[in-house]
Amino acid sequence: MTADTSYDRLDDENYPAYTMGRAAEMLGTTQGFLRAIGEARLITPLRSAGGHRRYSRYQLRIAARARELVDRGTPVEAACRIIILEDQLEEAQRINAEYRRTASLHTPGT
Known part of the structure:
Protein backbone atom coordinates (compact mmCIF):
# COMPACT_ATOMS: atom_id res chain seq x y z
CA MET A 1 0.00 0.00 0.00
CA THR A 2 1.41 3.41 -0.95
CA ALA A 3 1.24 6.39 1.35
CA ASP A 4 -1.12 9.21 0.37
CA THR A 5 0.99 12.35 0.30
CA SER A 6 -1.97 14.75 0.10
CA TYR A 7 -2.07 14.86 3.91
CA ASP A 8 1.62 15.80 3.97
CA ARG A 9 0.63 19.15 2.49
CA LEU A 10 -1.27 20.00 5.67
CA ASP A 11 2.08 20.31 7.47
CA ASP A 12 3.66 22.37 4.68
CA GLU A 13 3.50 26.03 5.70
CA ASN A 14 4.15 27.05 2.09
CA TYR A 15 1.30 25.04 0.58
CA PRO A 16 -1.30 27.47 -0.84
CA ALA A 17 -4.29 26.01 0.95
CA LEU A 34 -4.88 41.17 0.60
CA ARG A 35 -4.87 42.60 -2.93
CA ALA A 36 -3.10 45.75 -1.66
CA ILE A 37 -0.29 43.86 0.03
CA GLY A 38 0.01 41.74 -3.09
CA GLU A 39 0.31 44.86 -5.24
CA ALA A 40 2.97 46.15 -2.84
CA ARG A 41 4.80 42.84 -3.47
CA LEU A 42 4.84 41.84 0.17
CA ILE A 43 3.33 38.48 -0.71
CA THR A 44 2.59 36.89 -4.05
CA PRO A 45 -0.25 34.40 -3.80
CA LEU A 46 -0.17 31.39 -6.04
CA ARG A 47 -2.99 30.91 -8.50
CA SER A 48 -5.32 27.94 -8.73
CA ALA A 49 -5.98 26.29 -12.08
CA GLY A 50 -8.99 28.60 -12.37
CA GLY A 51 -6.85 31.70 -11.69
CA HIS A 52 -8.00 32.29 -8.10
CA ARG A 53 -5.53 33.52 -5.49
CA ARG A 54 -4.36 30.95 -2.93
CA TYR A 55 -2.43 31.73 0.25
CA SER A 56 -0.15 29.64 2.44
CA ARG A 57 0.11 29.73 6.24
CA TYR A 58 3.47 31.44 5.86
CA GLN A 59 1.89 34.19 3.73
CA GLU A 68 -0.93 44.88 12.82
CA LEU A 69 1.09 47.77 11.43
CA GLN A 88 16.22 41.48 4.88
CA LEU A 89 17.83 42.51 8.17
CA GLU A 90 17.04 39.15 9.75
CA GLU A 91 18.56 37.33 6.77
CA ALA A 92 21.69 39.53 6.85
CA GLN A 93 22.10 38.87 10.58
CA ARG A 94 21.72 35.13 10.00
CA ILE A 95 24.35 35.19 7.24
CA ASN A 96 26.69 37.29 9.38
CA ALA A 97 26.34 34.93 12.35
CA GLU A 98 27.04 31.95 10.07
CA TYR A 99 30.09 33.72 8.66
CA ARG A 100 31.42 34.44 12.15
CA ARG A 101 30.81 30.85 13.22
CA THR A 102 32.60 29.50 10.15
CA ALA A 103 35.47 31.99 10.49
CA SER A 104 36.01 31.03 14.15
CA LEU A 105 36.26 27.36 13.19
CA HIS A 106 39.04 28.14 10.73
CA THR A 107 40.99 30.55 12.91
CA PRO A 108 44.15 29.00 14.42
CA GLY A 109 44.21 28.91 18.19
CA THR A 110 40.45 28.97 18.75
Missing part, protein backbone atom coordinates in the same frame (compact mmCIF):
# COMPACT_ATOMS: atom_id res chain seq x y z
CA TYR A 18 -6.44 29.10 1.59
CA THR A 19 -8.67 30.99 -0.81
CA MET A 20 -8.66 34.76 -0.71
CA GLY A 21 -12.03 34.81 1.05
CA ARG A 22 -10.93 32.34 3.70
CA ALA A 23 -7.59 34.11 4.19
CA ALA A 24 -9.33 37.46 4.67
CA GLU A 25 -11.77 35.88 7.11
CA MET A 26 -8.97 34.26 9.11
CA LEU A 27 -7.10 37.57 9.32
CA GLY A 28 -10.21 39.60 10.08
CA THR A 29 -9.56 41.84 7.11
CA THR A 30 -10.85 42.42 3.60
CA GLN A 31 -9.95 40.88 0.30
CA GLY A 32 -8.97 44.38 -0.79
CA PHE A 33 -6.30 44.43 1.92
CA LEU A 60 -0.94 34.58 6.23
CA ARG A 61 1.60 35.20 9.01
CA ILE A 62 3.21 37.95 6.93
CA ALA A 63 -0.21 39.42 6.11
CA ALA A 64 -1.12 39.38 9.81
CA ARG A 65 2.05 41.36 10.60
CA ALA A 66 1.12 43.90 7.91
CA ARG A 67 -2.36 44.17 9.35
CA VAL A 70 -1.83 49.13 9.42
CA ASP A 71 -4.12 48.87 12.45
CA ARG A 72 -1.60 51.08 14.30
CA GLY A 73 -1.89 53.73 11.59
CA THR A 74 0.93 52.80 9.22
CA PRO A 75 -0.01 53.17 5.53
CA VAL A 76 -0.20 49.83 3.70
CA GLU A 77 2.75 50.57 1.40
CA ALA A 78 4.93 51.63 4.36
CA ALA A 79 3.90 48.57 6.37
CA CYS A 80 4.90 46.32 3.50
CA ARG A 81 8.26 48.07 3.14
CA ILE A 82 8.92 47.78 6.89
CA ILE A 83 8.25 44.04 6.82
CA ILE A 84 10.45 43.55 3.75
CA LEU A 85 13.29 45.47 5.42
CA GLU A 86 12.85 43.52 8.68
CA ASP A 87 13.10 40.29 6.70
Whole structure:
Protein backbone atom coordinates (compact mmCIF):
# COMPACT_ATOMS: atom_id res chain seq x y z
CA MET A 1 0.00 0.00 0.00
CA THR A 2 1.41 3.41 -0.95
CA ALA A 3 1.24 6.39 1.35
CA ASP A 4 -1.12 9.21 0.37
CA THR A 5 0.99 12.35 0.30
CA SER A 6 -1.97 14.75 0.10
CA TYR A 7 -2.07 14.86 3.91
CA ASP A 8 1.62 15.80 3.97
CA ARG A 9 0.63 19.15 2.49
CA LEU A 10 -1.27 20.00 5.67
CA ASP A 11 2.08 20.31 7.47
CA ASP A 12 3.66 22.37 4.68
CA GLU A 13 3.50 26.03 5.70
CA ASN A 14 4.15 27.05 2.09
CA TYR A 15 1.30 25.04 0.58
CA PRO A 16 -1.30 27.47 -0.84
CA ALA A 17 -4.29 26.01 0.95
CA TYR A 18 -6.44 29.10 1.59
CA THR A 19 -8.67 30.99 -0.81
CA MET A 20 -8.66 34.76 -0.71
CA GLY A 21 -12.03 34.81 1.05
CA ARG A 22 -10.93 32.34 3.70
CA ALA A 23 -7.59 34.11 4.19
CA ALA A 24 -9.33 37.46 4.67
CA GLU A 25 -11.77 35.88 7.11
CA MET A 26 -8.97 34.26 9.11
CA LEU A 27 -7.10 37.57 9.32
CA GLY A 28 -10.21 39.60 10.08
CA THR A 29 -9.56 41.84 7.11
CA THR A 30 -10.85 42.42 3.60
CA GLN A 31 -9.95 40.88 0.30
CA GLY A 32 -8.97 44.38 -0.79
CA PHE A 33 -6.30 44.43 1.92
CA LEU A 34 -4.88 41.17 0.60
CA ARG A 35 -4.87 42.60 -2.93
CA ALA A 36 -3.10 45.75 -1.66
CA ILE A 37 -0.29 43.86 0.03
CA GLY A 38 0.01 41.74 -3.09
CA GLU A 39 0.31 44.86 -5.24
CA ALA A 40 2.97 46.15 -2.84
CA ARG A 41 4.80 42.84 -3.47
CA LEU A 42 4.84 41.84 0.17
CA ILE A 43 3.33 38.48 -0.71
CA THR A 44 2.59 36.89 -4.05
CA PRO A 45 -0.25 34.40 -3.80
CA LEU A 46 -0.17 31.39 -6.04
CA ARG A 47 -2.99 30.91 -8.50
CA SER A 48 -5.32 27.94 -8.73
CA ALA A 49 -5.98 26.29 -12.08
CA GLY A 50 -8.99 28.60 -12.37
CA GLY A 51 -6.85 31.70 -11.69
CA HIS A 52 -8.00 32.29 -8.10
CA ARG A 53 -5.53 33.52 -5.49
CA ARG A 54 -4.36 30.95 -2.93
CA TYR A 55 -2.43 31.73 0.25
CA SER A 56 -0.15 29.64 2.44
CA ARG A 57 0.11 29.73 6.24
CA TYR A 58 3.47 31.44 5.86
CA GLN A 59 1.89 34.19 3.73
CA LEU A 60 -0.94 34.58 6.23
CA ARG A 61 1.60 35.20 9.01
CA ILE A 62 3.21 37.95 6.93
CA ALA A 63 -0.21 39.42 6.11
CA ALA A 64 -1.12 39.38 9.81
CA ARG A 65 2.05 41.36 10.60
CA ALA A 66 1.12 43.90 7.91
CA ARG A 67 -2.36 44.17 9.35
CA GLU A 68 -0.93 44.88 12.82
CA LEU A 69 1.09 47.77 11.43
CA VAL A 70 -1.83 49.13 9.42
CA ASP A 71 -4.12 48.87 12.45
CA ARG A 72 -1.60 51.08 14.30
CA GLY A 73 -1.89 53.73 11.59
CA THR A 74 0.93 52.80 9.22
CA PRO A 75 -0.01 53.17 5.53
CA VAL A 76 -0.20 49.83 3.70
CA GLU A 77 2.75 50.57 1.40
CA ALA A 78 4.93 51.63 4.36
CA ALA A 79 3.90 48.57 6.37
CA CYS A 80 4.90 46.32 3.50
CA ARG A 81 8.26 48.07 3.14
CA ILE A 82 8.92 47.78 6.89
CA ILE A 83 8.25 44.04 6.82
CA ILE A 84 10.45 43.55 3.75
CA LEU A 85 13.29 45.47 5.42
CA GLU A 86 12.85 43.52 8.68
CA ASP A 87 13.10 40.29 6.70
CA GLN A 88 16.22 41.48 4.88
CA LEU A 89 17.83 42.51 8.17
CA GLU A 90 17.04 39.15 9.75
CA GLU A 91 18.56 37.33 6.77
CA ALA A 92 21.69 39.53 6.85
CA GLN A 93 22.10 38.87 10.58
CA ARG A 94 21.72 35.13 10.00
CA ILE A 95 24.35 35.19 7.24
CA ASN A 96 26.69 37.29 9.38
CA ALA A 97 26.34 34.93 12.35
CA GLU A 98 27.04 31.95 10.07
CA TYR A 99 30.09 33.72 8.66
CA ARG A 100 31.42 34.44 12.15
CA ARG A 101 30.81 30.85 13.22
CA THR A 102 32.60 29.50 10.15
CA ALA A 103 35.47 31.99 10.49
CA SER A 104 36.01 31.03 14.15
CA LEU A 105 36.26 27.36 13.19
CA HIS A 106 39.04 28.14 10.73
CA THR A 107 40.99 30.55 12.91
CA PRO A 108 44.15 29.00 14.42
CA GLY A 109 44.21 28.91 18.19
CA THR A 110 40.45 28.97 18.75
